[in-house]
Amino acid sequence: MNLDPHITALIDALSGTPSGAPGLDTLRQILDAMPVMIGLFDRERRHIYANRAYLEAMSTTLDRVTGATIGDLLGPETLRNTLSAAKRALDGEAVSSEGWTIQPDERQRYFLRLHAPHRNPNGAIAGYFVVMQDMTERRQVEDDLFRLAYYDPVTGLANRLMLLKHLTDYRAMGEPFTLVIMDIDRFTDIRTSLGQGFANELLDDLAHRLGAQGAAFDLIARVSDHAFALLIAGPCDRPTVEEAVEELSTIVRSARSNSGGTVFLSASIGVAVALPSHERPEDVLRDAEIATGRARELGGGRQSWFDPAMHAHVVERVRMEHDLRGALSGKTDLWVAYQPIVEMVTSGLAGFEALVRWNHPERGNIPPGVFIPIAESTGLVVTLGTWVLREACRQIAIWQDQREPGSAPLFMSVNLSTRQLADPNFVEVVREVLRETGVEPSWLKLELTESAVMDKAEQSIRLLQELRALGVKLSIDDFGTGYSSLSYLHKLPIDSLKVDRSFVSAMHQSEENRAIVRIIMDLARLLGFDVIAEGIETSADANLLRALACDYGQGYHFARPLPPEEAGKLVGGLLSWQTP
Template sequence: MNPDPHISALVEALSGTASGAPALDTLRQILDAMPVKVGLFDRDRRHIYANRAYLEMMGATLERALGCTIGDLLGPEVQRSTMGLAKRAMNGETVSSEGWLTQADGQQRYILRLHAPHRMPDGAVAGYFVIIQDMTERRQVQDDLFRLAYYDPVTGMANRLMLLKHMADYRSMGEPFTLVIMDIDRFADIRTSLGQAFANDLLEDLAHRMGAQGAAFDLIARVSDHAFALLVAGPCDRPAVERALEELSGVVRSARSGSGGTVFLSASIGVAVALPAHERPEDVLRDAEIATGRAREQGGGRQSWFDPAMHAHVVEQVRMEHDLRGALQGGTDLWVAYQPIVEMVTGGLAGFEALVRWNHPERGNIPPGVFIPIAESTGLVVTLGTWVLREACKQIAAWQDQREPGSAPLFMSVNLSTRQLSDPNLVDVVRDVLRETGVEPSWLKLELTESAVMDKAEQSIRLLQDLRTLGIKLSIDDFGTGYSSLSYLHKLPIDSLKVDRSFVSAMHQSEENRAIVRIIMDLARLLGFDVIAEGIETSADANLLRALACDYGQGYHFARPLAPEAAGKLVGGDLPWRPLD
């Protein structure tokens, strides 16, 4: 094998003469060309050599550095901080360390420093080398990555990962702690209506105010788009935590954008105390978020402390959601019941209201009041509502040919949820179902709750107008329980008002209650709507409503919601309530 000519040249250059002068000069040139900083010290910690990069860091010439300690050049604090490393090197160890160093020019540099013994030919330690590598750029990259990983870019606060890290540290040290989740109510609506920039300004201002007022908390982190976590170390002092949270709620209410714009803010607050039963930090976070959800369900702007029953409830909700999804896919456990709607004057059958039912294979019949809220909260209600609409339309199409000769066509009322009203495809879905089932549009009446319509009145009016162009009928359900405005009510393209059962059941208690029902009916007639009263339980209820000229009624006095087979018998004219009147 031929020798490497570059290695041969280096050997020749360093071999020099007997005095070694050429070799030392070449070595000095090599060391001065290196970016790594090299210094050689005697046992008294005085410089006896340094390369160019080292001298630039020290702000000194070689002549100035020789015979001086590092303390003479950079100050006694640097001298003290490296004393242990120097001692270990002179004891024959090679040790490394890293940290920040202030150069002679005042710049902060992050360095990796190696102390190694300088040995004589006989092995005795004559001093030590210091070899320094500047790692500032790498450290800055690491710091940037750390900030991206553990801090929120909008508020500068710690994020979810940093929160979990702190909780894990507390657990490993056996330190008890309490976790608070503060979720800003209606933040999505604020962002949608006022824009992302305004929302970010609010968050930045809120983060600043929380940082200034949150001395009671050991860490404040942004853990989601509109939720913050607050960590309190030590045994839980509930009164103290509650007082701190009251103050923090005031901070939330005072938040404003950078431009000075304000909106009313409130927060749903959930609190969980770390317990031995919590195996992971995520478990504490989960429980705090469950408690926050409970505060939100109760109307927002309040505190809720976690208890184990909440977790069991959430687990049950998740299982129920899973089973409901399966029921929608299978199409066998869900079915539609039909409650008759009766003409109050003649007692004849006018139509039906379609009501979804769920016969769970293991749990039996699950009340709508249990599974409908789950469908609403998960968005499944859109799919469920479409399924009910299609089933109800198929059924009313089949019943039209079975009705009493000469009677008017029956109509089918189907409820629409708030989520369905927000579905941009709703009009197309209704149109497609009508086409698929062959139902005349006038046979279908969609019922919408008063609060859902009035929540976004202008948007609702446009939607109802689009639905009305299909030829279907529209009704406001539970009228009187929401917050209707007469300025909008007369603009709604609807056909019916449905008097809520609470008013019907209270009619016999006082003249004032009867007057409320009478006023609703007078208002409906003035606006050209017909009136349907629900919750008619007795013949006395029915007689009084007839005296008030109510158009239609439904309730247990006539019939409970019926299976399709039983409801079909009514279509043929077998009306059991007629003899009772």
């Protein structure tokens, strides 16, 4: 402890006042004016002297303290705690220490202490000094700052920084460990719909339940908005860890708010074992979070153990995202293919579906099933979708002038993503694209999956009504594969139902499968919708759908998705599927 040099001089003076120095009474007056606590003890650890600050802290007087030990004033525990420092001071050593002490009024105070030897003029040690400084307020501020830095204010659990500190300590000691990340599924939707207060109550309740039943874990931390980390020290025993993880799933399902409100909760749980190949503690946390992401991709409500292939997959996705951003910026590697949609009775061309393609400069053609999910998860699909919409509208405007005289106008189907539906500016985007390209709204048909629509049905209905007000046609894609509600279906301002290819391909397998397609078509006619069947692969498929009075169809039987120049030949009347 670094004491004020004036205090040090006074201590020296009390040890033996030098010639010409102030008298002892003057020194005592000065010491009484000091805010630090100073006590002088003999070799038997009895008080000889104490200044005013010392006496006030002990709630006593000099007469009462003289001859008493610290144990007489503060109890035997304090006497034992200071025994070592006093002994070392009596051996001639100055000893600094700090800690909490219970005062006579039973309050706890935090002191910096110095035990220093008191020497006679001949140099012999006659006792020792204790100089104490009350640092309670500063220590409380430090504790508050520590809590802010290392603990979560909502749940009181350790936070990400504290977790990393523990992981670093474990690695430094060579202690093996397993890390579990538990991420609450759909938490953002819960918070958005029920409010931040309700969400915080759920988190707080969950933290208490984890603390009460999480004996298998050495540390529980909140590491993100809706994710918790659970640390298990020691060699990994997989069956034991899996049992603990199952218990976690049960705990999550039981969480509720303070008011008793409940929602169904599940968690995606990832597990990673610390290995010698992990260079940093952060790498273990990264792997556990990757495993959690994999559990979420599998549908949530399940657990996943990390393996290196997951890391390679994530690295590949990050690289793919980077390249896709570059492609969207330059627009040179992206292009739109057009698959014809055929009027089933006449076999004439009715329109096209626009399908984005990516010709990577190094990897060649990347399937949409690879890059579209990346665009969805990163939000790039909004920019990508707008670009496809603009390209498709520009193209259909050109083709309308090239179609056979007297034929009906062609329509262009463009797929929409869930992200686009959630974009509050989407209707304005469509309006602006129509204005820029000169496309009649009735030429454009926007396709939405039933799952995307029904996820937020009321909001979707309002959006579709605004689009319908523009004059745009609307279609439900992949009908029958999602979770449509008939109570909402008749409310949707749509024009078409698109029968999923899985139903079309199964029509020849059984009468039951044909009945499903027939029911969808009957339902569509009842509600005033036309029907488009996709995935028509053979003439048998086409003939059966004609027999069922299907309105439109598309599939490889007619044509694959084509580059613009090839699709343009169809507009001129060269329909390959009509060739004998």
